[in-house]
Amino acid sequence: MIKRFLLAAMLASTVIAGSVAFANPVFAADYSKTPNKYVEIGGTRYAYRTIGERGGKPSLVLFQHFTGTMDDWDQRTIEGLSKDREVIVFDNAGIGASGGKSPDSVSGMAKISEQLIDALKLQQVDVLGYSLGGCIVQQILVDRPELIRKTIIVGSGPQGSPGLRVIPDVIAAAVKKSGETGRSLRAILFYTDTERGKAEGAEYLKNINNHLVDAEPPASEETTGAQAKALVTWGSMPDNYAALGRITQPVLIVNGSNDIIAPPPESVVLFQHIPNAQLSLYPDSGHGSLFQHHALFVSQVNTFLDRAE
Template sequence: MIKRLVLSTMLLSAAVIGNVASAQPVAASDYTTTENKYVEIGGTRYAYRTIGDRGSKPPLVLFQHFTGTMDDWDQRTIEGLAKGRELVVFDNAGVGASGGQSPDNVAGMADTAARLIEALKLQQVDALGFSLGGSIVQQLLIEKPSLIRKAILVGAAPQGSAGFRRLPDVISTAIKTSGETGRPLRALLFFTDTEAGKAEADEYLKNINNHSVDPEAPVSEQTMGAQAKALVTWGSMPENTEQLSQIKQPVLIVNGSDDSIAPTLESVTLFQRIPNAQLSLYPDSGHGSLFQHETLFVSQVDMFLDGPK
């Protein structure tokens, strides 16, 4: 199938949003009051949440970013996506309300995620992987292709990513800037330094970590260290070009125009290597492009998941 390059413009945004609005989606619940559920796998208890109506569509499983818990998903994005389908949000091992210790490699995290999906008796799912979650979803697409129908990779990079190898330096620089300016670290890492970017960062920070039921604590030092090692290792491994070329599923790749963690050009590389891929690049946005352009992102995901195989 010929790849489609989707460039995000105001015209595209209006057209997409109009199409979705006419679909009369199912109303979503309030994510801030969504209770934790638990499943035990091999003696370890894992936490997850579901929101939205399953219907006849595969559920959309969300794979979180570095150090992120279920509470770190933007409420607006979750509720927007849940209007058209059921979402499964979960904590990997050692994260948030889940037990165990975080693996220090992407393969281990992917194995845990696969076992959780299977324990929930989900035959096939759609997957949305953000940042570190995008690496995990790539691993699943390669190792367990029958498990995923369609995938969305946001702020992601292929194995061998120079951007992920530089992650410690990027975070160190952001910590220094945060101390000098008083701006929150995540605002610096996820959003652009423009006036629009700063305003969207403020809105994003209002819509995370606001769970009134089963709120989660920040990740532990063990988890932070293990996940950092996993990302740096992913960036230091040989490129997975051949494996990506074998992926058969449709994949939507999304990134911002200036991603400091997973550089934008690496999303272009993913697009070039995955045969049935689409690429959408959002203007004036960084690593958190899905939150900075939340309405457009939800619209494109809906069109992608509900469109032809």
């Protein structure tokens, strides 16, 4: 029942938009035209995309939110991040263009991610974990800390997070609200109810699921159920404060002022327990804070990643 409900909820939020126009185009690369690449690991083929030039900087690997595919990244944010470095996005097992079966645990997803980084022969990377992706990068920092130079965690929380524990209830309430108001479910979950939030939520929907090559299908019922179990289990486990205290890498933590999926206090907890962390909270924003404030977010990420430690 939960699997069917969550799948229907996420499918209802999918928006197909046309080409994106920028008032002041400054990006050389167009994410909507970035083709898939593939790597085989243990007999399973995984899909990924690269955009931007690596140069002398570590690649920035992005870890997606619950049920999100590579097509669900906001084009403006991806292109902004890739202006100064190589950005790698990928589909974990069982989602998008990747084969295999989705793990139903954060640790299982982290293991696959580690294998992907190894398969791409990347000695050390910077990582950006968004929502579920933020849980995954926390696990990688425990499992394979040598793989990561710097970390950005957005809209996520530590193990034992109350917000992540009740995600099915949050989505149920949003589905009801969407039915009553006619507003997109994705916009309700990711953006605030203010006039600014509604307007920027509508703009965000134009900048996702608009890939012109290798467009991906939405998450299947099986994958949705597995990822939901992983998130709820992560939120129900004992805290990982001791493990967070052993993280030595610099960590930038970002959240919106009104995130209903990973409430801001959970980002504060991460900030309090990771020794070398900094916290940035964005005004009048929800779970999609990095997309709503994409220019500010890109600027802060670039400053954070380029700063000498």
